[in-house]
Amino acid sequence: MNDTVPPSAESLANDLEKAIHEHRIAPGAKLSEEELGDIYGVSRTTVRAALQALTHRRLIEHQRNRGAFVAQPSVREAREVFEARALLEPRTARSAAERMTPEDLGLLRAHIDAEHAALHDGDNGRALYLSGQFHIEIARISDQETILNFVEQLISRSSLIIALYWQRRAALCESNAHHALISAFQKKDGALAEELMKSHLLDLLTSLDLSNKTSKPSTLRAALSH
Amino acid sequence: MNDTVPPSAESLANDLEKAIHEHRIAPGAKLSEEELGDIYGVSRTTVRAALQALTHRRLIEHQRNRGAFVAQPSVREAREVFEARALLEPRTARSAAERMTPEDLGLLRAHIDAEHAALHDGDNGRALYLSGQFHIEIARISDQETILNFVEQLISRSSLIIALYWQRRAALCESNAHHALISAFQKKDGALAEELMKSHLLDLLTSLDLSNKTSKPSTLRAALSH
DNA sequence: GTCGGCAGGATTGTATACAATTTTGTGACC
DNA sequence: GGTCACAAAATTGTATACAATCCTGCCGAC
Structure with missing residues (x-):
C-alpha cells in the first residue's frame, strides 16, 4: 500500500x-x-x-x-495464559457492562459483523484477529488501562496458542458467546456479563487439545519422537 | 564492584x-x-x-x-495498578500456600530478615525493594510464570507510586502483614492467605495519599501551581 | 566407520557515524 | 519591554561498520 x-x-x-x-x-x-x-x-x-x-x-x-x-507456547504456558485471562477478563466484562454507552455497543456489533464478513471471505486469519479484538475492545471499554495492557498481551499469545492447539477447526464462530455478551452489555447486566465471559473463556480452553502428546514440538525434538 | x-x-x-x-x-x-x-x-x-x-x-x-x-504514575494509574494487584495477588497467595515447601518458607523468612536488617541500617530504599521482592517470591512459589511476570511489573510500578504518594513515612514495616502471611503459609491455609493478601493490598492502597491535590507533578507544571 | 577437532560461513551483539527533530539562545521588530 | 522569528546547540532516530558467537562442513585420528 x-x-x-x-x-x-x-x-x-x-x-x-x-x-x-x-x-x-x-x-x-x-x-x-x-x-x-x-x-x-x-x-x-x-x-x-x-x-x-x-x-x-x-x-x-x-x-x-x-x-x-x-514463540511456541508450551501446553503449560497455554494453560497459564488462559488462567490469567480467567482472572482478568470476567472483571473487565463486568466493568464494561456497567460503563457501556450506545456508541460502545455499536462498535462491538461492528466488530462482530466484520468478523462474520471475514469468515465469509474465507479469511480465517483475519476473523481470528477480529475475534481477539472483540475481547480487547471490552477491556478498553472497561476503562482500566493497566489491565487492558495485560489483556492485549494475553490475547496475542492466545492467538499463538490457538495456532498450535486448536482442534475443532470447523467453527471458530464462538459468535454465540460474543452475541450473548453483547446482549448482557445492552442490559448493563454486569454480573451476567462476568459470568458469560468466564464460561466463554472456559469454553475456549476446552476447545484446545492440550493432551501432552502434541505437547511442544520445539520444531523437531518432539515432532519426531526420539 | x-x-x-x-x-x-x-x-x-x-x-x-x-x-x-x-x-x-x-x-x-x-x-x-x-x-x-x-x-x-x-x-x-x-x-x-x-x-x-x-x-x-x-x-x-x-x-x-x-x-x-x-515514569511518574498518575493518581489514576496508581489506583489501576493496585486494582490489578488486587485481582492477581490474592490468587498467587492462595496457590503459594498450597504449594509451599519448607525451603520456600525459609526463603520468605530470610527475605523478611533482610528487610529488617536494611531498615535497621537506615537503608529505606533497599528495605522497600526487599519488601517488593517478598511479593514477587510468593508469585514465584505459586508457580504461574505468566502471572508472575505481571506481578513483577506491577510491583516495580508500585515502587514508583510509593515514591510519589507515600504519606505515613514512619513505618513501611508492614512486616505485620508479611508475618501473618507467613503463618498462613506455614499452615498451608490457602483461603486465609488469600484473604490476608487482599487486606494487605487494601492497606497499602489506603496508606497512599491519592487526593488529587498532589495529583501529578509533571516535574514543574503542577509542582508550581500556575 | 565413527568420533573429535578445526576452519569457513553466517548471524547476531555492539560500537561508531550521520540525519532528523527538538530545545535553547539571540536578535530584530512591534 | 515584550513577543515573534530564526539560527545554533544538543539529543534522539536511523544507518552503516566492526567484533563476537554460533552453526555447518570437512578432515584426520582412533
Whole structure:
C-alpha cells in the first residue's frame, strides 16, 4: 500500500504483531534481522528495536546469538495464559457492562459483523484477529488501562496458542458467546456479563487439545519422537 | 564492584530497574542516553536497548525525540495498578500456600530478615525493594510464570507510586502483614492467605495519599501551581 | 566407520557515524 | 519591554561498520 516510504520501528512492530496474530507467520518461524530489513526497507537497527518490543510482549522468543523466533507456547504456558485471562477478563466484562454507552455497543456489533464478513471471505486469519479484538475492545471499554495492557498481551499469545492447539477447526464462530455478551452489555447486566465471559473463556480452553502428546514440538525434538 | 568490564544490555536494564526500585533515581528524572553510556562504559546502542526494555515494563516513559524519563504514575494509574494487584495477588497467595515447601518458607523468612536488617541500617530504599521482592517470591512459589511476570511489573510500578504518594513515612514495616502471611503459609491455609493478601493490598492502597491535590507533578507544571 | 577437532560461513551483539527533530539562545521588530 | 522569528546547540532516530558467537562442513585420528 504505502511501502514507498519509511516504516519506523514502532509501526514495524505493530505490523509484525498483526501478521503473527493473523497466522500469516507460523509459530517457530525464524525472523532474520537482515531479511526483515530487506523486506521493509529499513536497517537492522530498526528491525532489532521492533523484535525487542515483540519479545517483551512474549510474542517472539529471543535466543542469544541465535536469533528471534515466533514463540511456541508450551501446553503449560497455554494453560497459564488462559488462567490469567480467567482472572482478568470476567472483571473487565463486568466493568464494561456497567460503563457501556450506545456508541460502545455499536462498535462491538461492528466488530462482530466484520468478523462474520471475514469468515465469509474465507479469511480465517483475519476473523481470528477480529475475534481477539472483540475481547480487547471490552477491556478498553472497561476503562482500566493497566489491565487492558495485560489483556492485549494475553490475547496475542492466545492467538499463538490457538495456532498450535486448536482442534475443532470447523467453527471458530464462538459468535454465540460474543452475541450473548453483547446482549448482557445492552442490559448493563454486569454480573451476567462476568459470568458469560468466564464460561466463554472456559469454553475456549476446552476447545484446545492440550493432551501432552502434541505437547511442544520445539520444531523437531518432539515432532519426531526420539 | 566489577565495573572494569562490559555490562551488557540486559544487565544494564536490571541494574537500572533496581536503582529505580530502590528510589536511587527519582520519578521524572531524565535518563540521557549519552550520559548513561558514559557512566556504564557502553555505547548508546546498548543503553537504548536497556531503556526500551524498561519502557515496556512501564518503568520509564519514552517521548519521541525528547528522551526517556523515569515514569511518574498518575493518581489514576496508581489506583489501576493496585486494582490489578488486587485481582492477581490474592490468587498467587492462595496457590503459594498450597504449594509451599519448607525451603520456600525459609526463603520468605530470610527475605523478611533482610528487610529488617536494611531498615535497621537506615537503608529505606533497599528495605522497600526487599519488601517488593517478598511479593514477587510468593508469585514465584505459586508457580504461574505468566502471572508472575505481571506481578513483577506491577510491583516495580508500585515502587514508583510509593515514591510519589507515600504519606505515613514512619513505618513501611508492614512486616505485620508479611508475618501473618507467613503463618498462613506455614499452615498451608490457602483461603486465609488469600484473604490476608487482599487486606494487605487494601492497606497499602489506603496508606497512599491519592487526593488529587498532589495529583501529578509533571516535574514543574503542577509542582508550581500556575 | 565413527568420533573429535578445526576452519569457513553466517548471524547476531555492539560500537561508531550521520540525519532528523527538538530545545535553547539571540536578535530584530512591534 | 515584550513577543515573534530564526539560527545554533544538543539529543534522539536511523544507518552503516566492526567484533563476537554460533552453526555447518570437512578432515584426520582412533
